[in-house]
Amino acid sequence: MYPLIAYKKRLTLPLFGMVVLLWVFGCTEPFEGTVEGFEDVLVVDAIITNENKRQEVRLTRSFRFDEEGPQAEENANVTVEDGDGEQFVFNEEEPGIYLSSTPFAAEMGKDYSLSITTEDGRSYLSDTMQLPTASTTIDELYAERTTNDQGEEGMGIFVDTFDSSRQSNYYRYEYEETFKIIAPxxxxxxxxxxxxxxxxxxxxxxxxxxxxxxxxxTDREKTIEIASTLNLSEDRLSRFPVRFINRDNYILSHRYSILVRQYVQTQEAFAYYEDLKGLSQSPNSVFTEDQPGFLPGNVFSLDDDSENVAGFFEVTAVTEERIFFSYEDFFPGEDxxxxxxxxxxxxxxxxxxxxxxxxxxxxxxxxxxxxxxxxxxxxxxxxxxxxxxxxxxxx
Known part of the structure; x- marks a missing residue:
């Protein structure tokens, strides 16, 4: 996910607007327009989790409205350092995709910061982040035949989760769905x-x-799904809707599976995604006079205080669950x-x-x-x- 950047009375949307408006939420018709005031910006997508694995950092550059997609930021030096001074070096496995050379897991009580030096010698650093909770669990992931608020019938995917210690409070969900296709x-x-x-x-x-x-x-999530229990009597989510699939969507035709990942976030990370959701899903469009502005993350330039850097460095607890179901399970005998x-x-x-x-x-x-x-x-x-x-x- 990336922040939006644009300028009043001009259709000037570098990567941020294009990714959210075109890639994340889709664009049904092509638009032929001109791009003014393009800003070349480093985009950071970095999530360090409590899973013992090779952690991942993705680096790209902003791109113009009329370009096909982002350009990878290659040949950078990427490290994550913890509060004890231990450094985890990341190697570039694919263009713009950096994996830690050894597996590691974020630990409670430790500070973590991200450091980046690009091939042209520019240096960047993130704010210090901590793991918000030691672990998280999904109590239940399930599917139901339902009708959404627009009166459309289909399948709802829901999550129940509960933290008796009340250490979670801020949740974000991603999903990846896989479905069987039979050529008719x-x-x-x-x-x-x-x-x-x-x-x-x-x-x-x-x-x-x-x-x-x-x-x-296989498809991946196209929306920002977040929830907070901070103002509830319990740290509990019941029937939280992660995904709705219209019954006319062909991905339901035979057998369907969804993998849901639940992230427990810090307050800072939740606020960032909440603002991003508000900007990217606001009624403003690329055709309105007043465009949303740049949404700063927590990564900044060490060389130039005025340089914009997009994205967020997050340390989070994560868990995942997968379910399967077939069309016949919920629509027996129906077309x-x-x-x-x-x-x-x-x-x-x-x-x-x-x-x-x-x-x-x-x-x-x-x-x-x-x-x-x-x-x-x-x-x-x-x-x-x-x-x-x-x-x-x-x-």
Missing amino acids: FWGPNDVVFVIQLSTGPAFEVILREREERVCYG LPPYVRECNIAPASGEDLKGILERENSVLYEFNLGYQMVPRACGDCTALGSNKVPDFWVE
């Missing part, structure tokens, strides 16, 4: 172009060489959701078929009455997901 117009054969003859192109029908009927898609796209069968032959095969946007469904072609996503599930069964998958 899959056929066992492929058609391939063989040779160009004087009479026209020649084709051959062959057996498919890989699994293309059943695949598995499946509409497929992700319309699937029309279209006959093709000759040069038309050759062109289709070159574009790779359609596949063979059946050929007993000629070559009957369907859009790739309708007959080849790998257009939408992976044909490898996830290690955690349970039928």
Whole structure:
């Protein structure tokens, strides 16, 4: 997640606005506009947890409205230091993705700070952060057929959690969902172009060489889900809604799984995400006259007090739970959701078929009455997901 930055009466949205408005919350129609006043900013995404693992820091640069995505901040020196002076060095495993060279876990009562030196010699430091609680647990993660506040029917994913010591108070949730995809117009054969003859192109029908009927898609969270129990009589969340899926969403069609991660946050981290949620989900849009301003995090430049740095260094306790369910469990005997796209069968032959095969946007469904072609996503599930069964998958 990243803060928003923009300027009054100008459509000047570097990375922060673009990520939240386009990547996180989606944009249904393309917008052609100009970008003014671009600010090149370091973006820090760093969460150190109480899990004993190789911790991760992600570094990118802001990007213009008309660019495809952020550029990785490569070849930086990244370290985390605790209050005892022990340093944990992070190595760049992929462009912009830094993992600690050895596994470690955040410990209660210790201070932690993040230090970054970029390839061009610029230095950055975070505020000191502490683990808010030693551990956290999800009491129950469950799914129910329900109706949301907009009157839409679908599946709700809920969390119950309780901390009798009342040390948690501030919660944030992330999720990753995985779902089975079955191509509705899959056929066992492929058609391939063989040779160009004087009479026209020649084709051959062959057996498919890989699994293309059943695949598995994966999506990650697109919203900021936070909750506080500070003003409640107990440190308890009951039926907290993590996710709602409209029953017409094709990801429910067969079998569905969701992995929910519960973070217990410090008050500072919660306030940051609360402000970010308010900015990114406000009624203001990129077309309004008054745009939200820069949201500072807790990372700052050691070289230039006026330099903006985006993102947040967080130390947090985390736990996770996964559940599975099938469409039939909650909608027995009812029609499946509409497929992700319309699937029309279209006959093709000759040069038309050759062109289709070159574009790779359609596949063979059946050929007993000629070559009957369907859009790739309708007959080849790998257009939408992976044909490898996830290690955690349970039928």
